[in-house]
Amino acid sequence: MAEMIKRKVKTPCCGKFYWVKGIVEPDGVLNELSGNMERSVTIRYPKDSEQAKNLIATIDEMWKEFKELNPKVKQKEPSSVPYKPVLDKDGNETDEIEFKFKTNATFQDGKLNIVKIFNAKGQDVTEQFQDDDIKIGNESEGIVHGLFSTFEYAKKYGLTAYLKAIQLAKLVEYDDGIEPEDLTEYVGEDAFDAAGNNEEPIV
Secondary structure (H helix, E strand, O other), X not given: OOXXXXXXXXXXXXXXXXXXXXXXXXXXXXXXXXXXXXXXXXXEEEOOOHHHHHHHHHHHHHHHHXXXXXXXXXXXXXXXXXXXXXXXXXXXXXXXXXXXXXXXXXOOOOOEOOOEEEOOOOOEOHHHHHHOOOOEOOOXXXXXXXXXXXEEEOOEEEEEXXXXXXXEEEOOEOOOXXXXXXXXXXXXXXXXXXXXXXXXXXX
């Protein structure tokens, strides 16, 4: 069996968060591909930035070390890495690169695997976010605390990034962008009212 390598990582300040999922939700969010309940966050940096280059260099060094420790592994390049270029709506590469960190929502013994949230001063605000159901929206800024690790799957080797905690320098609360209107004037008596309530129309 190949010897794996793990290394703690704290991403540089400050990247932009995207797709923060399952961190506030107690049970996490379902990953439809794996079928697991997970917590995850993606953090982006300019492709040519020192922040991005240093993170990629760490991953490259880990793969080199893995190969040196496991000379019987003939695979030249990792089967997957925890970063990729950001694409625009037409599928073209932009000037950003993103790193995805994730973890299971529970440990093997069934206990919840809580991903802590810290504010800009380093104070633990996890309970406040959970109690107030504060959703972290895209373009929030901060850093990710996690773990880079090599892995083996289906007789292939690669690298992944495990999520431990996030620290927010700037919070952009999630907004679903929905703005309901009062449509009763258009349909009159046929207006749909599933709740059967008598609340005043939205103005």
